[in-house]
Amino acid sequence: MPDIVLSGAVRDNLLSLKNTADLTSVTQNRLATGLKVNSALDNPNSFFTAQSLNDRAGDLSNLLDNMGQAVQTLRAADDGITSITRLVESAKAIANQALQTSSEYERRQFAIQYNELLTQIEDMAKDAGYKGKNLLAGAGNELEVIFNEDSTSNLTVDPVDYTDTTLATGLNLSDLATGGSATNGFDLFSGSGALTLTNLQASSNLTDLAGWVTGDRVLIADGSSTAVLTIGTDITTVQDYIDALDDLSGVEASFNETTDEIELKTGLNSNITITKDTNSGAGSSSATDGGASAGTTTITAGSMSATNTLVLSGAFQAGDTITITDGNDFEPASLEIDEETTVSDLVSFMNNVKGLSATFSAGSVSLIGEVSFNVSSDNADFNRMRLGSGVGTVSLSALASDFKTDTDIDRTLQAINAALDELRTSARSLGTALSTVEIRTDFTQNLINTLEIGAGDLIIADMNEEGANMLALQTRQQLSSTALSLANQADQSVLSLFG
Known part of the structure; x- marks a missing residue:
């Protein structure tokens, strides 16, 4: 409005008020935003430096x-x-426990437990991931940690693979063979008979018996083989005769002084026939039944029942010991036979042996072993089913576990110790990486704080200072308003001339 003329004093006061208003606006903005530099117009250098930080x-x-x-x-x-x-x-610990026992069955159980632990180890390794990254699961799980903005500072953590314990580059622990089962069995037969030797005693000569001369032969046959005893050569006295019969496989012989009889028991699974043939040479003799009577003595063998006592068979005598041993010659159990021990007792005894199962049917004992077992007796006639039988031990030969021998276990312990070394090495490596990342994390947090403080120093307003500025500006504004009023009053005094 160029036609209106203000005095210099008024104009100076108006300008002062305008400047004060501008400063007040700036101060109010700083108080409202907390920043002394809100844009590049406020302070380009501070603004862009703070923005960069x-x-x-x-x-x-x-x-x-x-x-x-x-x-x-x-x-x-x-x-x-x-x-x-x-x-x-x-x-x-399981392997060391296996070393403390010689029982093949117990060692097999330890081998099974060992394999179960290996499965758990693999499962544990598979479950050790975080957000899809598993440093225990092998290739493809490499972890790269970047520490600065241009990726020039970083750390790469290589994974290991423990999800398969057999890997040579990992734990190198293989499952143990747990072996296999074996089957076998034996028959229980019994039969009895007697040979009458009238008027003879154990010390008598056989030739004292009527019709017996030196050179005669006693033939004992079971249908597949025949034992021949020659009088005067193999046997001379009655006691010799008893001993020779008793030495035959599966035959038990004793002399009854009261009845003048040789009493016979058999455990063979076939009938036995006994005859004495005539001497073809000099001397008078006659064929007999192996005793004083004519004909043939036949001992009929039959299958035993579960309730039969074992001593009915020629394969058992009171005082015999049945022993069970495993493939490590460990003896888990033994049974002493007495007059009352039955077939059922024998089967129950074998069933009580861990890892051995026994059933009885139709005169046969069937055995299933989870490990190798030998069933034997101190009676040589045990399980000799023919006159020509050899060893009577019942053997179950099962595939052995990898814990069968001390050497096997020691080999496994060596592998375990190597696996522990591998785990400790991996733990140290991971610990170092973890420590490095945590240290860099702390450093980065501190650096971020430093950058933000530095940026704040450039652009953040001092509230105390701005508050004081606002108070001063308000005072200045009031003074300027008063001055402007005074200046206007000076101009208004002219009006008094027209009063």
Whole structure:
């Protein structure tokens, strides 16, 4: 409005008020935003420098999140290794326990437990991942941690593979063979008979018996083989005769002084016939039944029943000991036979042996062994089913477990110790990586804080200072308003001339 003329004093006061209003506006903005530099117009150098510092802090904050996730991935792997180490130590304890026993069956059970632990180790390794990254699961799980904005500072953590314990590059622990079962059995037969030697005693000569001369032969046959005893050569006295018969496989012989009889028992699974043939040479003799009577003595063998006492068979006598041993010559059990021991008792005894199962049917004992077993007796007639039978031991030959011998177990212990060394090495490696990432995380947090403080120093307003400025400006504004009023009053005094 060029036609209106203000005095210089008024104009000066108006300008002062305008400047004060501008400063008040600036101060109010700073108080409202907390910033003394809100845009590049306020202070280009401070604004862009602070923006650069805040941008870097933001970039590092994003990396800090990744570092935090990397720490959790490393911790998950470390937790997995710690637990796997405990399982491997448990496997070592199992192997050491196996060394404390010679029982092949118990060692087989330890081998089974060992394999179960290896399965748990593999499962543990598979479960040690975090957000899809598993440092215990091998290739494809490499962990890269970036520490700065341009990726020039980083750390790569290579994975191991414990999800398969057999890997040579991992734990190198293979499942143990647990062996296999074996079957066998034996028959229980019994039969009895007698040979009458009238008026003879154990010390008598056989030739004292009517019709017996030197050179005669006693023939004992079971249908598949024949034993021949020559009088004067193999047998001379009655006691010689008893001993020779008793020495035959599956035959028990004793002399009854009261009845003048040789009493015979058999455990063979076939009938026995006994005859004495005539001497073809000089001397008078006659064929007999192996005793004083004519004809043939036949001892009929039959299958035993569950309730029969064992001593009815020529394969058992009171005082015999039945012994069970395994493939390591460990003796899990033995049974002493007495007059009352039945077939059922024998079967129950064998069933009580861990790893051995026995059933009885139609005169036959069937055996199933989870490991190798030998059933034997101190009676040589046990399980000799023919006159020509050899060893009577009943053998069950099963495939052995990998814990059968001390050497097998020692070999496994060596592998376990190597696996523990591998786990400790991996734990140290992961621990170093974890420590590095945690240290860099702390450093990054501190650096972000430093950058943000530096940026704040450039653009953040001092509230105390701005508050004081606002108070001063308000006072100035009031004074300027008063001055303007006074200046206007000076101009208004002219009006008094027209009064």
